[in-house]
Amino acid sequence: xxxxxxxxxxxxxxxxxxxxxxxxxxxxxxxxxxxxxxxxxxxxxxxxxxxxxxxxxxxxxxxxxxxxxxxxxxxxxxxxxxxxxxxxxxxxxxxxxxxxxxxxxxxxxxxxxxxxxxxxxxxxxxxxxxxxxxxxxxxxxxxxxxxxxxxxxxxxxxxxxxxxxxxxxxxxxxxxxxxxxxxxxxxxxxxxxxxxxxxxxxxxxxxxxxxxxxxxxxxxxxxxxxxxxxxxxxxxxxxxxxxxxxxxxxxxxx
Amino acid sequence: xxxxxxxxxxxxxxxxxxxxxxxxxxxxxxxxxxxxxxxxxxxxxxxxxxxxxxxxxxxxxxxxxxxxxxxxxxxxxxxxxxxxxxxxxxxxxxxxxxxxxxxxxxxxxxxxxxxxxxxxxxxxxxxxxxxxxxxxxxxxxxxxxxxxxxxxxxxxxxxxxxxxxxxxxxxxxxxxxxxxxxxxxxxxxxxxxxxxxxxxxxxxxxxxxxxxxxxxxxxxxxxx
Numbered sequence: 001x002x003x004x005x006x007x008x009x010x011x012x013x014x015x016x017x018x019x020x021x022x023x024x025x026x027x028x029x030x031x032x033x034x035x036x037x038x039x040x041x042x043x044x045x046x047x048x049x050x051x052x053x054x055x056x057x058x059x060x061x062x063x064x065x066x067x068x069x070x071x072x073x074x075x076x077x078x079x080x081x082x083x084x085x086x087x088x089x090x091x092x093x094x095x096x097x098x099x100x101x102x103x104x105x106x107x108x109x110x111x112x113x114x115x116x117x118x119x120x121x122x123x124x125x126x127x128x129x130x131x132x133x134x135x136x137x138x139x140x141x142x143x144x145x146x147x148x149x150x151x152x153x154x155x156x157x158x159x160x161x162x163x164x165x166x167x168x169x170x171x172x173x174x175x176x177x178x179x180x181x182x183x184x185x186x187x188x189x190x191x192x193x194x195x196x197x198x199x200x201x202x203x204x205x206x207x208x209x210x211x212x213x214x215x216x217x218x219x220x221x222x223x224x225x226x227x228x229x230x231x232x233x234x235x236x237x238x239x240x241x242x243x244x245x246x247x248x249x250x251x252x253x254x
Numbered sequence: 255x256x257x258x259x260x261x262x263x264x265x266x267x268x269x270x271x272x273x274x275x276x277x278x279x280x281x282x283x284x285x286x287x288x289x290x291x292x293x294x295x296x297x298x299x300x301x302x303x304x305x306x307x308x309x310x311x312x313x314x315x316x317x318x319x320x321x322x323x324x325x326x327x328x329x330x331x332x333x334x335x336x337x338x339x340x341x342x343x344x345x346x347x348x349x350x351x352x353x354x355x356x357x358x359x360x361x362x363x364x365x366x367x368x369x370x371x372x373x374x375x376x377x378x379x380x381x382x383x384x385x386x387x388x389x390x391x392x393x394x395x396x397x398x399x400x401x402x403x404x405x406x407x408x409x410x411x412x413x414x415x416x417x418x419x420x421x422x423x424x425x426x427x428x429x430x431x432x433x434x435x436x437x438x439x440x441x442x443x444x445x446x447x448x449x450x451x452x453x454x455x456x457x458x459x460x461x462x463x464x465x466x467x468x469x470x471x472x473x474x475x476x477x478x
Contacts, residue, residue, distance in 0.1 A: 050376055076384065084380035090373035094395045094473050104381030107391060136473040152381065 001026045001191060002047070002160060007056030007067060009042055016042045017053070018215040024160065024208075029192045031202035031223065034212035035238060040195045041087075043212070044164050047193075048084055049075045061159070080108060083153035087165040089145040091137040097124060097148045098133040101155045109156065123151035127181050143174030150181050154190070161185070163194040179205075199242050203227045211235045259440060263447055266434045270427055270448050274455070277426040281344065282413050285351035289412075290405075292356030297363035298389070311360065318357035324418055326350045331422040347419040355412055359405060366401035367393060399470045406463040410456050417452075427451060 002024040009017040016039045024030050032040045046053040046067060053067035060078055070078075091100050101120035105111040111119070124130050127147035137145050146166055153161045166182065167175040179198060183205050186192060196202060202209050203223055210220040211232070219232045230236045296311040318326070331346040341349070370393050378388025420429035431448040435441050 048380065050379070076382070079380060080382040082380075084377075086373060086377065086380075088373055090371075090377035092374065092377065092392050094392065094399070096473075103391065104383060107387050108382030108384075138473060156382065 001061060002193070003059040004043075004047060004067075005057040005059075007043060007046055008054045009039075009046055009051060010054060016215055017046070020056075020212070020215070020217055022210060022217070022220075024191060024193055026159075026191055027189050028208055029186045029190075029194065029206040030208045030210060031206035032193070032195045032210045032212060033197075033199070033202055033238070038212040039215040040212045041164055044162050044193065044195050048079065048082060048162055050084075080156075081159045083156050083158040083161045085146070085149050085153050085161060085163045085166050087168050089137070089142070089149045089169070091145055091148055091152075093137050096134050096136055097129060097140070097151075100137070100148055101152045104152065104156055119155050120151075123155035124148070126154070126184075127151045128177075141174060142170045143177045146170065146178045147181055150178070150185070154185060160191040160193060163192060163196070165195050165197065167196070167198060197242070199239065199246060211238065213238070259443055262434075262438050262440055263443055266431075266438075266444060266447065269434060270431055270451055273425055273430040274427040274451055277344070277424065278413070278416050279455070281347055281351065281416050281419065281424070281426060282409070285348050286355060286409055286412060288348070288352035289355035289359055292352065293359030293363050294394075296356065296360035297367055298394075300360075300364050301367045302385075315357045315360055318354050319361075323350070323354050323415060324421060326354055327418060327422050343419070343422050343424045346422060347416070347424050351412065351416065351419075355408060359408055362401050362404045362408065363397060366397035366404075369400055370396045402467060402470055403463070406459070406466070410459050410463075413455050413459065414452055
């Protein structure tokens with residue numbers, strides 16, 4: 001469904017992505033792991049055109065695009081098939097929870113207001129926030145804001161949802177509620193590409209795991225294999241270090 | 255205070271208030287509305303970094319912020335007729351006040367636009383919205399909320415600045431007061447009286463500002 005090949009991106013002299021390949025099939029939940037600065041967030045942003053890659057190929061639903069030279073019209077069309085959940089939520093600050101969900105449906109997808117509100121209420125119910133529909137982002141906790149952001153993403157019925165470190169900005173005690181919603185979404189068969197630091201999420205929820213370091217994919221494969229029998233020494237080292245760190249800072253929510 | 259002075263103050267009050275209501279306020283409302291349109295347009299052009307237009311906006315703001323309002327009034331009203339452009343006092347004042355105020359307010363709106371987190375625009379894109387849709391529905395409303403106190407401040411300053419229009423023969427409040435002073439020779443009492451009317455106008459605007467801030471600020475109220 002989604003395939004990228006040889007994605008390269010530099011910021012000035014700093015080469016952040018040095019030719020990355022990635023494949024996501026329909027129904028896959030792919031976790032991208034890696035240390036800070038490995039380029040995983042940049043990769044996700046390039047795939048959704050928030051950054052312009054220097055080169056690379058993107059194949060979406062069989063349509064091929066040359067990254068860096070995709071016409072605006074195609075970008076707009078592709079974005080309507082996808083959704084993005086940000087690390088810092090990025091809810092529309094001047095809109096209520098329900099309006100955050102319906103805004104894109106009404107304005108971008110031209111859905112009638114009543115229908116959009118129905119879809120919005122359904123999405124908010126799914127993330128357990130029916131009673132907060134008229135709250136503004138400033139009145140919600142971080143975990144609640146991220147759940148609204150997930151509701152906003154899924155209400156658009158995208159073919160894939162991109163998650164950029166969705167729990168990294170949250171206090172440890174709030175990550176559980178967000179991960180629970182994500183797991184539920186995965187169980188329903190939603191295709192997801194998730195940049196994350198949550199090893200337990202990657203291990204137990206994602207079907208595939210990609211380990212990135214220094215702007216390249218070091219190892220990728222079914223999560224069971226990557227976690228159970230990592231082939232690369234660098235993957236092993238990363239997993240051991242992260243697990244030691246996370247065991248001391250938070251309990252497993254999943 | 256003697257009876258004669260009280261009589262003058264009482265007689266002059268409607269003669270000051272009337273031009274205030276008929277000239278000062280319409281001049282302010284008209285010029286400020288136009289200034290807002292100019293300011294938002296100039297700020298959006300700069301925010302989007304539209305080539306050529308951005309430079310034109312910078313030039314316009316540079317000129318109107320860099321020269322005295324009084325000089326601008328004189329150039330337009332007394333100067334322009336030399337090149338065949340004669341403008342009536344009131345429209346001349348509206349033009350100059352809106353251009354002058356527009357230059358200041360453009361900077362306020364531009365700064366407010368830039369204070370909106372970049373993630374808001376990205377979130378709009380990812381929700382499938384275009385640049386213009388996101389600007390109109392997400393970025394500009396947030397920027398206007400941020401700019402509101404500063405813009406209100408500018409509006410209050412402008413009410414008082416309209417007294418300068420008396421210099422190009424617009425018969426607004428201050429001009430009316432000067433006429434009465436010339437006839438009665440009570441400058442102290444009458445200039446204080448007109449000052450109090452300006453104070454009244456400003457107070458009403460300040461009150462409106464705090465009501466407006468409450469209304470606009472609904473989304474900024476925190477829980478608890």
